[in-house]
Amino acid sequence: MAEFYIDNAARAFRGDPDEGWQATAGFAPAGVDVASLNESADWFDGVKNSRSLIVVRGGRLVYERYFHGSSPQQSNNVHSASKSILQAVYGIALGRGHIPSYDVPIGHYLPAAIAAGGKKAGITIRHLLTMRSGLAWSEDETEYEIEGEDDWIEAILDQPLAATPGTRFHYSTGDTHLLSAVLQAATGATLERYATDYLFTPLGIGHQAWGCDPQGIASGGCNVFLPARALARFGELYLRNGVWNGWQVVPPEAIAFSRTYSGHKEKDPRYQYGALWWLSTVQGHAVQFAWGWGGQYVAVIPSLDLVFSSTQDTTGKPKKVEERELDILAFLDEDILPAVS
Numbered sequence: 320m321a322e323f324y325i326d327n328a329a330r331a332f333r334g335d336p337d338e339g340w341q342a343t344a345g346f347a348p349a350g351v352d353v354a355s356l357n358e359s360a361d362w363f364d365g366v367k368n369s370r371s372l373i374v375v376r377g378g379r380l381v382y383e384r385y386f387h388g389s390s391p392q393q394s395n396n397v398h399s400a401s402k403s404i405l406q407a408v409y410g411i412a413l414g415r416g417h418i419p420s421y422d423v424p425i426g427h428y429l430p431a432a433i434a435a436g437g438k439k440a441g442i443t444i445r446h447l448l449t450m451r452s453g454l455a456w457s458e459d460e461t462e463y464e465i466e467g468e469d470d471w472i473e474a475i476l477d478q479p480l481a482a483t484p485g486t487r488f489h490y491s492t493g494d495t496h497l498l499s500a501v502l503q504a505a506t507g508a509t510l511e512r513y514a515t516d517y518l519f520t521p522l523g524i525g526h527q528a529w530g531c532d533p534q535g536i537a538s539g540g541c542n543v544f545l546p547a548r549a550l551a552r553f554g555e556l557y558l559r560n561g562v563w564n565g566w567q568v569v570p571p572e573a574i575a576f577s578r579t580y581s582g583h584k585e586k587d588p589r590y591q592y593g594a595l596w597w598l599s600t601v602q603g604h605a606v607q608f609a610w611g612w613g614g615q616y617v618a619v620i621p622s623l624d625l626v627f628s629s630t631q632d633t634t635g636k637p638k639k640v641e642e643r644e645l646d647i648l649a650f651l652d653e654d655i656l657p658a659v660s
Contacts, residue, residue, distance in 0.1 A: 350376065350659055350660050351374070351376055351381050351382065351658065351659055352657075352658040352659070352660075353381075353382060353658075355654075355657060355658040356374065356382045356654075356655075356658045359372075359650075359654035359655070359658070360372050360382075360384040362654075363384075363386065363629070363645070364384075364386045364387075366631070366643055366645070367387075367643060368387070368613075368614070368631045368632040368633070368635070368640065368643050369386040369387065369614075369629075369631055369632075369645075370385065370386055370387065370389040370393070370395060370547070370629075370630045370631055370632055371383075371384070371385050371386070371389055371393075371395075371547035371628070371629060371630045372384045372386075372628075372629045373547055373548065373550075373551045373626075373627070373628045373629070374625070374626070374627055374655065374658075374659075375551055375554070375555055375558075375625070375626040375627075375628075376623075376624060376625055376626075376659060377624050378555065378559075378624075380548070380551070383548075385547075387632070389547075389630075391546060391547065391548055392546065393546060393547070394526070394527035394528070394544045394545060394546050395544060395545065395546075395547070395615065395630045395632075396541075396542060396543070396544050396611075396615075396633065397543055397544070397545050397550060397609075397611045397615040397630070398541050398542075398611030398612040398613060398615050398633065399492070399540055399541055399609075399610060399611045399612055399615075400543075400550065400609035400610060400611035400615045400616070400617065401495075401538065401539075401540055401541050401542060401543040401611070402492075402495050402539070402540045402541075402595040402609070403553075403577070403595050403596050403609035403617075404514060404518070404543060404553065404609075405495055405498060405499070405510065405539055405540065405595060406448060406573070406576075406577050406594055406595035406596060407518055407553075407556075407557075407569050407573065407577075408502065408510060408513055408514050408517070408518060409421075409444070409448060409498065409502070409573070410561075410569045410570050410572070410573020410574070410576070410577075411513075411517045411518060411568070411569055411570070411573070412502060412505070412506065412513070413570070413572075413573065414569075414570035414572070414573065415517070417505060417506045418444065418501075418502075418505050418506075420444075421443065421444045421445040421448060422443050422444070422445055423443060423444055424440055424441050424442065424443055425440070425442050425443065425444065425447070425497060425501050426439075426440030426441065426442075428500075428501045428504035428505055429472065429476070429497070429500060429501060429504060431470075431472050431473045431476050432476055434473075434476075435473075435476040435477060437480065438453070438480060438483065438484055439454075439476055439480065439484075441484060442454075442484045442497075443484070443485070444498070444501060445485075446484050446485050446494075447494045447495070447497055447498045447501075448498070448576075448594045448595055449488070449581045449592075449594055450488050450489060450490055450491055450494055450581070450583070450592065451484065451485050451486065451487060451488055451489075451581075452484055452489075452491065452493075452494045452497070453480045453481060453482040453483055453484040453485070453486065453487065453489075454475065454476070454478045454479075454480060454481070454489075454491065454493060454494070455478045455479045455480070455481040456478060456489060456490075456491040456492075456493045456494075458490065458491070458492060461478065461493065462492060462493075465493075469533060470533070470534065471496060471532040471533065471534070471536070472496070472497065472500050472532075472534070472536065475493040475496060475497060476497070478493065488581060488582065488583035488592065490592075492539075492540040492541060494539075494540075495539035495540030495595070496532070496536070496538065496539040496540060497539070498539045499536050499537050499538065499539030500536050500539075503536055503537075509531070509535065509536070509537045510529075510536075510537035510538075510539060511526075511529040511531075511537040517568075518568065518569070519549075521563055521564075521566060521568045522549075522552055522553065522556060522563055522568065523552075524545070524546075524548075524549035524552055524553070525549070526543055526544055526545050526549070527544040527545070527546075528542075528543075528544040529542060529543050529544070530542030541611075541612075547628060547630050550609075550615070550617045550628045550630070551617060551626055551628040553609075553617060554609070554617035554618065554619050554626040554627075554628060555626050556568060556569060557569075557574055557577070557607065557619045558619050558620075558621055558624070558625075558626055560574050561573065561574045576593075576594050577593050577594050577595065577596045577607065578593050578596070578598065578605075578607050579593055579594060580592075580593060580598060581593055581594065589648050590648075593607065596608065596609060597609070597610050599648055601620070601648055601651045601652050601656060602652060602656050604620050604622045604623060604656070605620070605621065605622065606618055606619070606620050606648070606651065607619050608647060610647065612633065612640075612641075612644075613631050613632075613633035613640045613641070613643075613644055614629060614630065614631030614633075614640075614643070614644040614645045615629075615630050615631065615633075616628060616629050616630075616645065616647045618647060618651060620651075620656075623656070623659060625655075625659060627651065627655050629645055629647075629650075631643065631644065631645065
């Protein structure tokens with residue numbers, strides 16, 4: 320049976336995680352206090368499920384540590400950090416003309432949206448990219464229910480409307496799975512295939528696995544398995560405003576859209592939401608970050624020319640995983656930013 324959240328166990332990566340990466344880890348580059356980072360990494364090593372910690376400064380990998388048997392060859396489920404990858408893919412698709420606009424109703428691509436009736440066919444791509452479909456959703460609970468359905472897209476669209484589309488933020492992995500289905504209908508390629516051709520290959524990175532539903536529609540908001548350096552490189556792409564090796568991989572308009580505040584704040588006011596990326600401010604510096612369950616992060620701080628990423632193991636009891644999850648903003652504030660200047 321297909322699963323919304325597939326096996327979390329790490330996998331060996333079939334590829335070269337060093338390909339095309341300028342690594343300077345191992346000596347103290349200007350403006351980076353490696354001794355301070357070592358102290359922070361030693362603390363993170365004490366977290367039972369820590370796996371990796373990477374700092375990139377000025378386009379160079381200046382600090383890298385792996386923990387508890389992990390290595391650059393280990394590929395991890397980055398969970399909801401996959402959503403930020405999806406946002407990049409949509410920016411590429413719009414820039415290439417493979418979708419005409421973010422404001423196209425999904426009923427144009429998904430017959431199930433029309434069949435669902437009411438206002439559901441009028442949900443737009445933009446609504447989904449900003450988590451404003453209006454569809455009722457409970458993370459975990461709804462997902463586990465849908466796993467037992469034959470058609471996940473129909474099951475997602477069968478959820479009642481809790482709000483008029485476009486009017487209310489509600490975090491939903493269902494919204495991102497609909498985005499995957501729309502992309503496949505619009506381009507004829509699965510999200511996995513499209514991302515490989517237009518995002519991963521230009522970046523010189525690979526992925527180990529990508530979950531999918533019973534119809535073969537790739538998971539839109541989770542289940543991408545990446546090595547730690549690939550996650551950091553993805554962050555570096557956003558730091559460079561979508562440019563890699565002189566090539567505009569992701570249009571600058573898509574980067575700007577990802578950083579545009581959607582109007583939503585979490586109960587913890589440090590956390591705000593853009594377009595499939597989280598937003599915050601640390602020590603006066605704007606931060607955007609991809610956040611996957613259990614501690615999968617890549618944070619981009621343009622004003623410091625800095626990318627930070629970390630991963631944690633997510634096997635075991637969910638409550639324990641969540642208790643050990645790194646507080647990314649506190650770690651940036653107390654450990655990473657003091658070590659760079």
